Amino acid sequence: MPLEYLFTYGTLQNRQVQQYVFGRILKGIPDHITGYKYLENAIYQRYPLVQRSNNMKHTVKGMVYELSKSDLLRCDVYETSAYKREKVILQSGTVAWVYIENSG
Secondary structure, three states, rough: OOEEEEEOOOOHHOOOHHHHHOOOOOOOOEEEEEEEEEEEEEEEEOOOEEOOOOOOOOOEEEEEEOOOOHHHHHHHHHHOOOEEEEEEOOOOEEEEEEEEEOOO
16 A cells, blocks of 8 residues: 655644544655645644745754654644645655645
8 A cells, every 4th residue: 555745844743643643653754845834833723834935945854753644634624624735845855744724
């Protein structure tokens, strides 16, 4: 089964959240994306958000995890409709999903 990559910058890095969502602790690799800004408490005045800025000086540090398609579907439920999943190219060159604001 092919694996997907997910770039995380918030609660999905938390071990308790990983145990709840996936039933296991994930092993991640540090990476970052450029052209995005990190906004603290942007969703429900509690959760972070990354937003495209198109300014290559803006970078967001995070972790990238290998996940199955079913793991990604669990993430979609966990992240709620406040976020949507979008593919990005990380600094390492890895193509990964990231959750951004669902403005639509």
